[in-house]
Amino acid sequence: MTPGVVPPAAPLAITLGDPAGIGPEVILGAWLRLRAERRAPPAFVVGGPQLLGAVAERLRIDCPIVPIADPAEASQAHAAGLPVLAGLDGAATASGPTADGARLSLASLEWGTRLAVSGAACALVTAPVSKGALANIGWNYPGQTEFLAEACGRPYRDAVMMLAGPSLRTVPLTVHVALADVPAQLSADLICHKARIVVGGLRRDFGIQHPRLAVAALNPHAGEGGKFGDEEARIIAPAIDALRAEGIDVSGPVPGDALFTARARAGYDAALCMYHDQALIPLKTLEFDEGVNVTLGLPIIRTSPDHGTAFDIAGQGLADPGAMAAAIVMAADMAAVREAARG
Structure with missing residues (x-):
């Protein structure tokens, strides 16, 4: 966890991801890195004690695996190594999906989600799967986001993807759609709906009491007065006006x-972007x-x-665990913010 942050009462759950991808090795690597930096929160992996042990042995990762029968054992077990829920396992392969x-990755995801929904886990960190x-x-x-929304009894549109790093947070308003289809999917209602969820999330999970949003333009030069498109004047600017009328601090279209x-x-504090790559290119450039x-x-x-799963480098010891370590720390910090707010 981030130094100075009080850890949440329950441990966090980490799903396996696809066992043929880099998920198992970045979980091991992240845990070792966080342990060495004294930032490892109470956590456990949802299944795969033998699989993770085999990956650690093959790649010579010095990470002891501690099988546990219940999430409540994780806080004590993590002093000896990486706690892993027993009862779900599979073979460690790196020859493709x-x-x-x-089936193993799905079982881990389903089990981890149930534990998070029930409160047995304070948060869920999901390793990459093969869709x-x-x-x-x-x-x-x-994707996993839509699965989680349904498991939580929420409509898909309420599950908003935000990409976050030390210096940037971005939100793609449209995600896995062709670029040619983006303009037809944009609406003032979509922008307002997702902006409200982002503001609520920044307050609830990041402790930012007065979030500031920036909204990206769709077209070059923000349309330049309609010469390069009218979505800014017809859709984006009215949404910004509506959000400002609600008291939200928002600028744009930029x-x-x-x-x-x-x-x-x-x-x-967060940038709302019109399409997938507009949000992910800067985030991955700055915070890969x-x-x-x-x-x-x-x-x-x-x-x-x-x-993603990075099947092409899986099993070779080449995967950088930095993003997984960051995901673990961020989940624990978010859980601590929620717990502190509850008093």
Whole structure:
């Protein structure tokens, strides 16, 4: 955890991700890094004690695995090593995704989600999964975010993805859609709805009492008076006016090429972006090894490293655990903020 932050009462849960990807090795690496830095919060991995032990042995990662039967054992067990819930396991492979691996990653996600929803875990940190492998076994969700929304009884539109790093937070208002389809999906209602959730999340989970938002333009030069598009005048500016009328501190529409300079970043707590790459390119450029995917708008806390399964380098000891370590620390800090607010 961040030094000086009081840890939450319950441990946080870390899901395995796809066992053929880099999830297992970055979990091990992150835990070792945080232990060495004395920042490791009480936590446990949801399943895979033998799998994680095999990965640690193959890659020569000196991380003792401590099997536990209940999340409540994690706080005491973590002094001896990485606590891992027993009862769910599989083979450690790095030869590409398999149906068995997809089933294991899904079982870990489902179990971890139940523990977070019940309060047995204070937060959920999800390792990367293969959406294609999951779809092949009948999983009908675009991603883990949508799965978590349904598990929490919330509509998909209430689960807002925010990418966060030490110097930048961004929110893509449209996510996994073709760039050509973005303008048709934008609306003042969409912008206002997600902005309200972001403001609530910054207050509830990050302790920012008066959040400042910046809203990106869609077109070059913010449309330049309609020469390059009218979405700014027709959709984005009316949404900003409506949010300001509600008392939200929001600026924009800001041209995308001016929104992410150091001076601009100092003026807001989160940037709302019109499409996927507009949000992720600056975040990954600035914070690639510390970028965290945070889900706002849910009753549970969920973070994830902002990278994928990286099957091409899995099992070679090349994966940087920095983003997973950042996701663990951020989840624990968010849980501490919520707990402090409850008194």
